[in-house]
Each structure stands twice: as structure tokens, then as C-alpha cells.
Amino acid sequence: MSTTTTTQFKHVSYLWDEAKAAEMAGDEVALLIYRSNLLGADLRLTNYGGGNTSCKAMATDPLTGNEVEVMWVKGSGGDIGTLKRSGLAALYVDRLRSLKNIYRGIEQEDEMVELFNHCIYDLASKAPSIDTPLHGFLPFKHIDHLHPDAAIAIAAAKDGKQITQELFGGTIGWVEWQKPGFDLGLQLKQCLNENPGIRGIMLGSHGLFTWGDTAYESYINTLEVIERCAQYIQDNIGKKAPVFGGVRIQSLPKEERLKKAAALAPVLRGFCSSQTRMIGHFTDDERVLEFTNSNDLDRLAPLGTSCPDHFLRTKISPLVLNLTPEESLDDVAALKAKLAPQFEEYRQMYTDYYNTCKHPNSPAIRDANPVVLLYPGVGMFTFAKDKQTARVAGEFYINAINVMKGAEAISEYTSLPRQEAFNIEYWLLEEAKLQRMPKPKSLSGRIALITGSAGGIGKAIAKKFVEEGACVILNDINQERLDGALAEFQKAYGKDVVASTLLNVTDNSTIESAFEATALAFGGVDIVVNNAGISISKSIAEHSIEEWDRLYDILVKGQFLVSKAGTAIMRKQAIGGDIINIVSKNSVVAGPNNAGYGSAKAAQAHMSRLLAAELGGDKIRVNVVNPDAVIADSNIWAGGWAEGRAKAYGITVAELPAYYAKRTLLNEVILPEDIANACYAFVSGLLNKGTGNVLNVDGGVAMAFHR
Structure with a gap:
């Protein structure tokens, strides 16, 4: 199989090594892991822990000795950039698809997750994720589901469906936003049936599905689609209007930003730790400053994120601090007096959001403090239960900024509706995942x-x-x-x-x-x-x-x-x-x-x-x-x-x-x-x-x- 490509990539990294891949010839699972690691190594393709990949291949049934089709797919949790065989779930394809026969409809789709266990081929495999049927119902041997900023920018644009149609000439399908699950898998198959020959599917507000008959074909298809999305956005940046409505304030010099951040971080940590002791992360990344210093900050920030993968880690929306870059932070009592009402307002907003959107069986309200805090002219703070979670939350919000920037350049950014966001955040399956997490160690958060x-x-x-x-x-x-x-x-x-x-x-x-x-x-x-x-x-x-x-x-x-x-x-x-x-x-x-x-x-x-x-x-x-x-x-x-x-x-x-x-x-x-x-x-x-x-x-x- 030749793996030469004439495509010149500017917005993504082509990392395929033909000699290394040749060593895995005939081992589709090894090639899946190799492809996954390459995709996960480029954060422009997908964020940490985001997306999933799969392959389908023949294997021997240990009970009958017959050859059967098995799907290997990234299991629940994990990251494709560091994925190993132990992180895969392996399922009988025919059993997974036969679950359609007992599916009772979207109101009961969560009950299908437990039934995935009846489809397990490898008893030592990882628990299947909620995205398993999205891969299972598509017929392709290799499939990539990623959350690239460039694709989500189109998926989150007001007229994203039309843009997708025009940009790809009908070769990329479109499925409107829906919470991941069994029904979304059926919708992907329906989209393919109605649009035979397409090379991928855009999920509204969510992400991208692409595929191929080999690991390499899937890899190159994925790169080409994302490259095209990114180039389209790049070509339109600043054409319609200045980025984020233009610059409203200037950033402080680097050294002064860090001084301000160091002085403010403990105060913010105290407020964010009112319920649980939190660990912080700070960044003054240029993409953050471009957003926080813009005229459109006050319009876009409250909208929140679109991709559920972003939202789950950054909360419904950030807290934009009502502080000027030049403001003195020396008087701690005065600073706290100024910040306290802002935190109370945020907590009340979050409580109202919970009370408005909750269902009779929703889990109890969680910590109402913000995760993401934006300080115009200085940078972004994120707070979470541990350093990795805080850092990743910051990375995800930069993804969200990239999405907003792209969507605004080509159309108008639209966020996930509040009720849909709540349904993801307080999803009983997500709650069950949280409950399964190990108990924090005695010095966690210290x-x-x-x-x-x-x-x-x-x-x-x-x-x-x-x-x-x-x-x-x-x-x-x-x-x-x-x-x-x-x-x-x-x-x-x-x-x-x-x-x-x-x-x-x-x-x-x-x-x-x-x-x-x-x-x-x-x-x-x-x-x-x-x-x-x-x-x-x-x-x-x-x-x-x-x-x-x-x-x-x-x-x-x-x-x-x-x-x-x-x-x-x-x-x-x-x-x-x-x-x-x-x-x-x-x-x-x-x-x-x-x-x-x-x-x-x-x-x-x-x-x-x-x-x-x-x-x-x-x-x-x-x-x-x-x-x-x-x-x-x-x-x-x-x-x-x-x-x-x-x-x-x-x-x-x-x-x-x-x-x-x-x-x-x-x-x-x-x-x-x-x-x-x-x-x-x-x-x-x-x-x-x-x-x-x-x-x-x-x-x-x-x-x-x-x-």
C-alpha cells in the first residue's frame, strides 16, 4: 500500500511514517493505535482526551472457532495521543448492531449502555464509551471521531450546515446537534444511507467523523478534511470584521502580567475554594489575550462553549473579572470586597441555571464556583480539583476561543443551548462516571x-x-x-x-x-x-x-x-x-x-x-x-x-x-x-x-x- 500524498498541509501535521506502519502490516489493531497516537499528538486535530477512533477486523471467536467481525474502539476515558491496546474496547459487530432490535427510543437510550456488555469480545477490554454505537453502525473499517477547532468552528456557526455543503461540495454530511448516544449512532447511519459516497459527517456544534478502508486512508482523509476547514477559516479571518470586533484594551507587558497574576491567584483560589479546595492554573497565551482584550468579549463569553467535550471541563460559562489591567491589587481587603459580589453573581447564575434546567432525577447541584476566570489584559485562570484538570480546562477554553474566532469569521457563533448543556453536565451516565472515580487522596487540593x-x-x-x-x-x-x-x-x-x-x-x-x-x-x-x-x-x-x-x-x-x-x-x-x-x-x-x-x-x-x-x-x-x-x-x-x-x-x-x-x-x-x-x-x-x-x-x- 502506497502512503505517499501530494497534499501540502499547513494547518495540521502529517506524521505518518511508512516504514514504521509497514512493520504493523496485517495487524489492524496496531495500526489503529499508531494512527490514534499520531492524531492525538497534534492538538489542532483534537484536544486532550477528546474524540475516539476505531477499526473493524476479523478475529477468531473463542467459543465457536469461527471468524467474526470485531470492532476495537477507544474505551471510556483515556486519550488517543497515549492510547494503548489496554485502552480499547473490543465488541462483536453483529451483536452491537443487533441492539437496534430492542432499542425502545431516545427517551430510554441510556439503558443501551449496559447492554454493550453483552457485545464484548475481549473480556479484558476497557469499558465501552457512549460513542461506541457511533462507530458500530457505520460500515467503514477505520473511523476517526475528532474535535478539531477548525471543524467545530464550522459546526458551531449559525449557518454551518450550508457552509459545510458548499465547502465540500456535498461530500461531507451533516447531522444536527444531539447528545452522544445510541440514537446519534443511528442518525449517522441514516445520514450515510441518504448520502452514499460521502467522506465524512459534521456533527452540529460537536465535531467531525471521517473514515477509510485502511488506517492510512482514514488518517489522510481526516487530515485533508480538517486542513480544508482550517484554510477556509484562515482565508476569512478579518474579512467580514476585525477579529472579535477589534481591540478594546492593550495587554500589560509580560513581566507585569505575571506579577498581577501571582498577586491575584491566591485571592481567586480562596473564592473558588469555598466548597472544595482547588488547584489553579494560569496562562497568558496570546490567543487568550486576543479574546479577553476584544470588544466582543462581553457578548461572546456569556454564551459558553458549543462542543460538549469543551463544556464538560470549562463549565457553562467563564467569569469575566471586572478588573482593569492597571488596577492596583495591593489592598487585599478592598480587592476582596470588589470581587465578592462578582463571585456571588456567578454562583447565583449557576444555581438558577441548575434550577431552571434540572429534571426530577437529576443529580444534586455541584460546586457553583467558576472554573474559568478571565482577566482582560492579563490572562486566564482555571481552577479544578487537581492541577491536570485545571490545566486541561485552560487548554479546552483556548479550544473554545479558537472555535468562537473561526465561527465569527465565517458566520456567527452559536453556543450549546442551556438545556442541552445541562443535559450533558448532569447526565446520569456522566454522574455514574464521576462516582466511579477513585476517592481523593488526603492531600488532594493542597x-x-x-x-x-x-x-x-x-x-x-x-x-x-x-x-x-x-x-x-x-x-x-x-x-x-x-x-x-x-x-x-x-x-x-x-x-x-x-x-x-x-x-x-x-x-x-x-x-x-x-x-x-x-x-x-x-x-x-x-x-x-x-x-x-x-x-x-x-x-x-x-x-x-x-x-x-x-x-x-x-x-x-x-x-x-x-x-x-x-x-x-x-x-x-x-x-x-x-x-x-x-x-x-x-x-x-x-x-x-x-x-x-x-x-x-x-x-x-x-x-x-x-x-x-x-x-x-x-x-x-x-x-x-x-x-x-x-x-x-x-x-x-x-x-x-x-x-x-x-x-x-x-x-x-x-x-x-x-x-x-x-x-x-x-x-x-x-x-x-x-x-x-x-x-x-x-x-x-x-x-x-x-x-x-x-x-x-x-x-x-x-x-x-x-x-
Whole structure:
């Protein structure tokens, strides 16, 4: 099979590798996965998690030994860009099509979903999605259903059907908007029957179906149709009228936009977290700014999105913030007073939408807060239960902006009617999918900044928090060490849950920059762990003034500055928080050669008590973990500390671990993970009514008992 093409693509990426595809010859499922991954790699073809693909091929029936036709189709959930065999559902084609015989009509079409299970060929396959019959009732061997912005722009245009007819000369069919399901599958087949020979079908307000007899034919057909849609839109941009009615305001310079966003994000996060603690995402993408800065923003934004895939992730409509780009955000009380009515108005709008559109059996109203918030001249914030969902919501709203831009260029944009939108959002099948999702982890929705987290105790705390569901900002004074830790975390946990920033706890400017980076990455902060430190063990005669100042600058002043900056963000959010200070057994135990370090640790401990007393009214808990002798992977043992302690105790450095373990009541070696577990105990929710506490993690040192 030749896979050469003379089509020149400008708006989509042609990625087909004939040699790679030849290795899969005869394996239609492998070619389906290959084609799917190529399509999913280009976000101009479909958004993350959007659309589905399928193939039909002969296979041996395990019960009869006969050859039967089987359809492999992307299962429920997942993303075609990363699709694997395990993400496919496999069904007997004849059984799936025979469901027409017992179909009772559109009012009962949801009951057909459970019947898909009677059609399963591969018992280990993924659960079939609601789009399964849309593929099953079409006769083609390979089918692509995608949500390309360019096609949806035509599908969402006021006269999209006519444009489709004229643009493709009748070779692309049209099916009016209808919620995905069994009936829509029947309508696709009817459209094909009435228009034999067509190469695809446009779904009103929704997306595109294209196909071919081979994986390559389907791939190239899909690319050609989307390329033509995109070129048509490109040719008409700005012809009828300026884009989005022209520019109304100018964007702030990049650096000023980021400063504004960092200052505002925690305030917005506080409002959006009134029901559930949310994680934020910010973008000042040029496509966002073109929309938010336009004359048509106030007309188009309230309309909401058209494609249900966009709508499910971005909510019925965004909240356009009534703030000017130049407006000062310094007075937090005044800012909150200005924003509060805007959030109340949005929540009331959403409640009215629910009450107007709900059915007797509709699920209870969900969180009425906005997901997408637009700040003209600055950018877009999105808030959701985790970082990936917030980021993807932002990506989907950019898709929606692209659709509005294209539809307005060629005609007039039309959104999904409110009742249809509600029927999708509160669809009982969608609700069932939500109920099947895993229970959130204990730190889901929480954001943690741990100082000195590129190694040792700090890294162990960061790992524990990420594993329990938190988003974490890694930081260190050493860029190389920080880069290594970031790469390690991203490989282990993914890119959405971790970010990094340089932070020197003795330099207030880097502290402020670090918290700005945290606000931009995740929307704010909930947990601050003051862990960064050094240790110097010398007698008073040998202890220099410079060493004394360095100890107090890093341990005491550093804890003060980081806590001060973290408190300011937590107060902006007004949803409480935690400060945990990693102090030491030495804060209460007097030992030899320890005047500088021990007294600095005592200052840290008492500052913790003072802050606990001061911040209780803000629901900010301040607690202390007192480690001792954490030798493994700890920076504290560098710089002569181990030698100093060994000298003080009259032993060798090699004997220190055993010496420390033997002097404890439990005879235990203390590891970084033990300190991480103690920190987790304070923030896990089990101790959320405690503040000003000290938790010793030292194996049991009687002299360190608090009396």
C-alpha cells in the first residue's frame, strides 16, 4: 500500500511514517493505535482526551472457532495521543448492531449502555464509551471521531450546515446537534444511507467523523478534511470584521502580567475554594489575550462553549473579572470586597441555571464556583480539583476561543443551548462516571512549599506529600541539585504535580519570587515547611562571629521570612493552612560545642509557639517536628558537623550512626522518611484541630521530653 500524498498541509501535521506502519502490516489493531497516537499528538486535530477512533477486523471467536467481525474502539476515558491496546474496547459487530432490535427510543437510550456488555469480545477490554454505537453502525473499517477547532468552528456557526455543503461540495454530511448516544449512532447511519459516497459527517456544534478502508486512508482523509476547514477559516479571518470586533484594551507587558497574576491567584483560589479546595492554573497565551482584550468579549463569553467535550471541563460559562489591567491589587481587603459580589453573581447564575434546567432525577447541584476566570489584559485562570484538570480546562477554553474566532469569521457563533448543556453536565451516565472515580487522596487540593527540598529531609517530605496527593514546589539554593530533583520527581510523578524555583531563605527577594512562582504554578500555598538549614558544631572559643550570623540568618531569620511570606498568601486565600518548622532535639537539650546551633534551634522553636498564638484566628496551624541524628542523605552532615559531633562525644565519624541509635530509648536509626511521616501526620487532617505542638522524632531521647 502506497502512503505517499501530494497534499501540502499547513494547518495540521502529517506524521505518518511508512516504514514504521509497514512493520504493523496485517495487524489492524496496531495500526489503529499508531494512527490514534499520531492524531492525538497534534492538538489542532483534537484536544486532550477528546474524540475516539476505531477499526473493524476479523478475529477468531473463542467459543465457536469461527471468524467474526470485531470492532476495537477507544474505551471510556483515556486519550488517543497515549492510547494503548489496554485502552480499547473490543465488541462483536453483529451483536452491537443487533441492539437496534430492542432499542425502545431516545427517551430510554441510556439503558443501551449496559447492554454493550453483552457485545464484548475481549473480556479484558476497557469499558465501552457512549460513542461506541457511533462507530458500530457505520460500515467503514477505520473511523476517526475528532474535535478539531477548525471543524467545530464550522459546526458551531449559525449557518454551518450550508457552509459545510458548499465547502465540500456535498461530500461531507451533516447531522444536527444531539447528545452522544445510541440514537446519534443511528442518525449517522441514516445520514450515510441518504448520502452514499460521502467522506465524512459534521456533527452540529460537536465535531467531525471521517473514515477509510485502511488506517492510512482514514488518517489522510481526516487530515485533508480538517486542513480544508482550517484554510477556509484562515482565508476569512478579518474579512467580514476585525477579529472579535477589534481591540478594546492593550495587554500589560509580560513581566507585569505575571506579577498581577501571582498577586491575584491566591485571592481567586480562596473564592473558588469555598466548597472544595482547588488547584489553579494560569496562562497568558496570546490567543487568550486576543479574546479577553476584544470588544466582543462581553457578548461572546456569556454564551459558553458549543462542543460538549469543551463544556464538560470549562463549565457553562467563564467569569469575566471586572478588573482593569492597571488596577492596583495591593489592598487585599478592598480587592476582596470588589470581587465578592462578582463571585456571588456567578454562583447565583449557576444555581438558577441548575434550577431552571434540572429534571426530577437529576443529580444534586455541584460546586457553583467558576472554573474559568478571565482577566482582560492579563490572562486566564482555571481552577479544578487537581492541577491536570485545571490545566486541561485552560487548554479546552483556548479550544473554545479558537472555535468562537473561526465561527465569527465565517458566520456567527452559536453556543450549546442551556438545556442541552445541562443535559450533558448532569447526565446520569456522566454522574455514574464521576462516582466511579477513585476517592481523593488526603492531600488532594493542597499545595506545599518545602524549603531545601532538593535533597535530604526536604526531598523526603516533598515525596511523601506528592504521594498523598499534594502539589509541591521544590526549591533549593543550588540550581544543579534542584534540576536533578525536579527531573526525578517529574519522572516519578508527572509534570503536573511538581514545579521548582530557586530559593535562598536569607534573601527576601528570592523568597517573594518563590511564592510568586508557587502562585503562578498552582494558585497559592497551603503548607509551608521550614526545613532548610545548616549545622555548625564548635566550642564557644572556636565559634566565629561569621558562623554565628550564618546560623541565625538561615535558621531563624530564614524561618521568619519564609513564614511571613507564606502567611501573606494564606491570608489572601482565607482557607487556613499549615506551617511546619523542622527544628531539632537540640532546641531543648543542652550539649557540648553547640552554643550557636542549639540556641538558633531554640529560637526557631519559640518563634513557632509565637506564630501559633498569632495565626490561630486565620486557621493557620503552626507545629514543630524535632528530629535528631538524621544521617542518611542529609546535607546537615556536610561542612564539618559530623566531625564536630564525633569530637564532642570522643568517637569517630564512622561510629556516629550506632552511637546515636544506642543512646535512644527505642534504639532506632532515624531516616528522612521518618521526618516526612511526622510532617504528614500534622497535615493529613487527623490533627487539624491542633496547633503549637511539638512532635519528637528522635528514637526517644529522654532529655528532649517536653515537660
